[in-house]
Amino acid sequence: MTARPSPGDLLAVDGRASVQFAGDRALTFRVVSVADQPTYAGWIWLTGYVLNRRGEATAKREIYVQLAGLRPAPPPDGTSRRAPRSRRASSHALRPDQRGAASGDRSGLRTGAQAG
Known part of the structure; x- marks a missing residue:
């Protein structure tokens, strides 16, 4: 590989x-950045x-x-x-009592409709 890595x-x-x-x-290396600073040739x-x-x-x-x-x-x-799958739980995988927190309600309190 004589081309500059990306x-x-x-x-x-x-x-x-x-x-x-x-x-x-020896190692396997995933490049994050390539320095632009001058070095010895090659x-x-x-x-x-x-x-x-x-x-x-x-x-x-x-x-x-x-x-x-x-x-x-x-x-x-x-x-x-392939890109790795997300490990984030979807709302259909949660119990009914956990769905409020998954939908953005972080209060931990249930409304009257949820309490029943």
Whole structure:
């Protein structure tokens, strides 16, 4: 990958990108930002998240790597290219006594129609 990475790119960072990531120190990295500051020719500062095998962010890092050594990473195990589902409960999944809070009524009080 000699093209400049963009936010959202998923990269395999290993010894080809920098000796500090050689061997068992290799990582999968999701780019958040790319620094515009001048560096040595062919090198770049990236900010992003280290991902585990399930695709979960485990640490935010800023790394200094060689562009020529970066490679696109395959999607992490157990993930698809689809966006993750929202975990927010919908009102139909709530008990009748919980629906007031889900619809924006945060008072915890029931009206006469709800109390029955």
